[in-house]
Amino acid sequence: MAKKALVVDHVSMKFNLSEEKVDNIKEYVIRLLTGKLKYNEFWALRDVSFTLQRGDRLGILGLNGAGKSTLLKIIAGVFKPTEGTVKRYGKIVPLLELGAGFEKQYTGRENIYLYGSVLGYSREFIDSKYEEIVKFSGLRKFIDVPVKNYSSGMRAKLGFSIATAADPEILILDEVFSVGDVKFRRKSMRKIRRMMADGTTVLFVSHSTKQVQKICNKAMILEHGKVTAFGEVAEVIALYEEKNGTEDIDGGKGKMKKAAREDVTTGTSEETVTTEEETKKK
Amino acid sequence: MKAMIKSFKLFWSRRHLLAELVRKGIRLKYRRSYLGIIWSLLEPVLTTIVLTIVFGTLLGRKDRSFPLYILCGRLLYSYFSQATKAAAKSIRTNSGMIKKVYVPKYLYPLSSVLYNYIIFLISLLVLFPLGIYGKVSLSFRMAGIVIPLLVLLCMTYGVGLILATVNVFFRDMEYIWDVVLMIIMYTCAIFYDPEKLLKSGYDWILNYNPLYGVIANFRNLMFGDPFEWDRLLYSILFSVAVLLIGNIIFYKKQDKFILHI
Known part of the structure; x- marks a missing residue:
């Protein structure tokens, strides 16, 4: 019954802090001459390993800057880890900063097809899901309006509706419940619960231990890029609350x-x- | 061989996204203009008229086939210029997407090159009326234009890959490339007769310009003349070289893109 869904194996991620700023020759030459091209190394993640079985729901806890988002982006394949490997079994759909990847000049309808194809769906498949997506987003009236005229909440709704239209094996949720109105949040929560019941593996980042407790069966704590706790959700949360209570x-x-x-x-x-x-x- | 099949399978699994990106490029190019895609026909006609008047008078060329001569070079050059510029910017303009989901990144320069190619192929239709105007008779050799057109596509994608990679790390490349494109334009014999230049001792300018090899062959075929094999071969070799170099540096650097956009 227990099938592997995700194996994260000794993953480390190093950033060169000053490297990101040099994007023109002048600055590069100046830095080269003044010898400031030595980068500040920063390890956002250090030797992170864990395995999830199908249907596991992992809550990732940690303070700001602990490396949660970096970890999710590595799992989603956006970042390539400096060291280590990630093995994914099945289709992975990230819900990171919903709607940020939209083409602003495109209408809602066109973005459904574009974003759908980015997630790997065929045109025919999106055709068949189109009604459902529009209905769930509740944006039928605005579907032929360019997305640049959407509010951030509307974008998030549309993004969520597209991403969850198919049933991915692995779902990545990064604070998704902080967007949209209460009604939509409740609706999306129901949808995610249904997907979890169908055996979708979920990675969930939140600052709210209560949400993690509600959704997840496993949890881990990240501190300065290292995993300090991994296990059953109740134990880990108790540990986390104890830590931050005293801190x-x-x-x-x-x-x-x-x-x-x-x-x-x-x-x-x-x-x-x-x-x-x-x-x-x- | 196995690796090739595997990478083709990966490519095939992403064909929907490629199609969608190509569609997006075409749609957005003419969005909010009244004439839309008709501009891809109108624009070359209008520039050809201007160039014919200017250079026809300057060089004293009054023959009716001169507009067709200009148009051939002008169409191919403007495809090369627009597609390479679009490819150079492609990683940056799609950074929103790249930061969120995993997508094979070569799809962005590839789609830029392809959507411009489709618009370019449509604009080739303009050759018919100008050919008739210039009283150029139909010849079986015209079918041969497929070859220079394919070489042009490969060359553009190769150059586009290199530019896209470099541009992520040095954004100045966009501006440098604008200047380089201008040099290329003047060394492609688009609106002058290459004969004079070839006899003047500056023939290396044309001989070493791979885009001129493509344009010269395309134009020859359109006027019913045979291939210039040595030029064509040089352009093919150049295309293979830039495709190789482009692919190698793109694949070597693509994991670093995310840190710079």
């Missing part, structure tokens, strides 16, 4: 929470909800 001790905490509580109307900020519960426990 940020500051006086203004209570005040901040009060302000945050007033903001919470429809549960938009799930993170504050968790911390609230923490305080209640205490």
